[in-house]
Amino acid sequence: MDKRQSAAEAAVHAAEQVFPDRRMAAAWEPVRGRCYDAAGAYVALTERLEQAERDGIALAQGPQQAQSVTRQLTDAARAVDEFYRGNQAQLEHAVAVLGTVPQLAQQVKVAAAGVRGQAAESEYANYPSVRSQAAAVDEALITLEAAEPGASAATVREAANRLETATKRLADALAQAPSRAAAAKTAISSVTTRLAAARTRAEGLAPAYSALLREFSAASSADLADNERESQRAIEAADAALGRARAAAAAHDPETALDLTTSARGYLTEAEQQVDAVTKRLATLRAVRSDPQEKAKAVRFRLRDAQMLAVSRGLVTEWGSVLDAQVARIDRISETLSGRHPDYWAYVVELDTIADFIAGVVERMRKQAGPRRE
Incomplete structure (x- = not known):
């Protein structure tokens, strides 16, 4: 019984370390209690037998007591077997996983160090995406190393998984970095074309608004009074962002250039909406007036x-x-x-x-x- 109990106890400990949410210890507790009770009964009977032998007397109902304790030990051992067989897959998996946690942590740290070294030596080391992912790897590595001495296997495994994920993201950032310059060049060209188109469209705003005032009641366009000023403000903001994007690209910082072109597109969208609100209002009102x-x-x-x-x-x-x-x-x-x-x-x-x-x-x-x- 003692050997079976020790084996099951070790497996339950592994399960609690690796899969604490499964609450295997709670299920094991009553079985372990039966083992302790049986062992206690055995020890007590042994002490009574030894005392009776020293006193040179027969133990009262000795055979019956022996049978009762033997039955209790047998039942406890059987309960251990039933518990283990009923949870064997989970218990053995937990034992196997627990044994691999230190190896997993070491492998992940080695891989992280390799990718981190590549990032440090890369010509793209100063790209924002590479810098941010490298910082994430550093933080995850510190967390893992801090957890390893006394933390549970589940905690170490979780920290190792975080480090592995951060390492993959850093590797992806390094892999994508070479294409950033071309992407920035394309984006700058696209936004330049769109900016020119927005300026052309904006030229039609003032005449359209003037037509609204001439042809329809003032209430029909009162909410559009600031559209010309707002559209011009948005176009100027887009132009400024585009200028900074060109400067960033020239400084070999294509990722910042891409971020700035995204900002420029947002301003242009705003400007186009301001212009379209006026021209579409005029078209809508003319159509309604005609029929x-x-x-x-x-x-x-x-x-x-x-x-x-x-x-x-x-x-x-x-x-x-x-x-x-x-x-x-x-x-x-x-x-x-x-x-x-x-x-x-x-x-x-x-x-x-x-x-x-x-x-x-x-x-x-x-x-x-x-x-x-x-």
């Missing part, structure tokens, strides 16, 4: 579809009045198109709001159960 009822017809058509869906799904009681109310909303906004300078933009915004509301109702109806007769 005011066309947009209303499209919303009414969408509303009829929603009403038919409510009927087909048996949801008229719940949604019929809600959808009918949208008819009145459409009628009311259509009646506002009067006077010398109707507020076409308010008309468009209200119809878009109604269309969005109808779409929301349709989505909710489709999620509800009901008869389908479409």
Whole structure:
């Protein structure tokens, strides 16, 4: 029993070290308790036998006590066997893993030192990606070395895995570094072209805004008053970022150049949105002015579809009045198109709001159960 208990105890210890979340020790505790109880009973019986022998007397119910203790020892040994067989795969795997942890840690440290050395000697050592990943390797190595003396196998293994991951990322950064210069050159060229296009597009903003003021009510373009200034600010910011990107590329720092071209693209996107907001507003309002009822017809058509869906799904009681109310909303906004300078933009915004509301109702109806007769 003692040998079996010792073997199982060692395996459980390994499992707790390697896979603490499996709580193998908790399952082992009652089995171990039975072993201790049986061993204690054996020791106590032995002491009583020795005392009886010294006193020259027979131990009362000696054979029965011996049988009871023997049975207790046998049952405890059997419990150890059953526990081990029931968890054999996990226990033996834990023992195997525990034995490899020191070797794993050493292998990972050797590999990390090799890649770290390559990074230090590389012509790309000053690239931000290489520097940051090298720092990550250094930090992971310090963590692993600090954990090794007295930490659990699980802790050491986790630290070794972190170091291995950091090493792979550093190796990837080194592998990608040679292509950064070409990528930066391409990005700078692309952004230069886009900047020129944005400036050309921006030239149309002022005339478009002037047309909005002449042709439509002031309320139709009040929210666009700052677009020309904001678009110019964004273009200038893009130009400045592009200039810094060129300088970084010339200084053999293509990664910084790439970051700066990304910033420049963001500014250009902002500038293009400012310009498009004005030119698209003018186009939208002119289209509505030429045929005011066309947009209303499209919303009414969408509303009829929603009403038919409510009927087909048996949801008229719940949604019929809600959808009918949208008819009145459409009628009311259509009646506002009067006077010398109707507020076409308010008309468009209200119809878009109604269309969005109808779409929301349709989505909710489709999620509800009901008869389908479409």
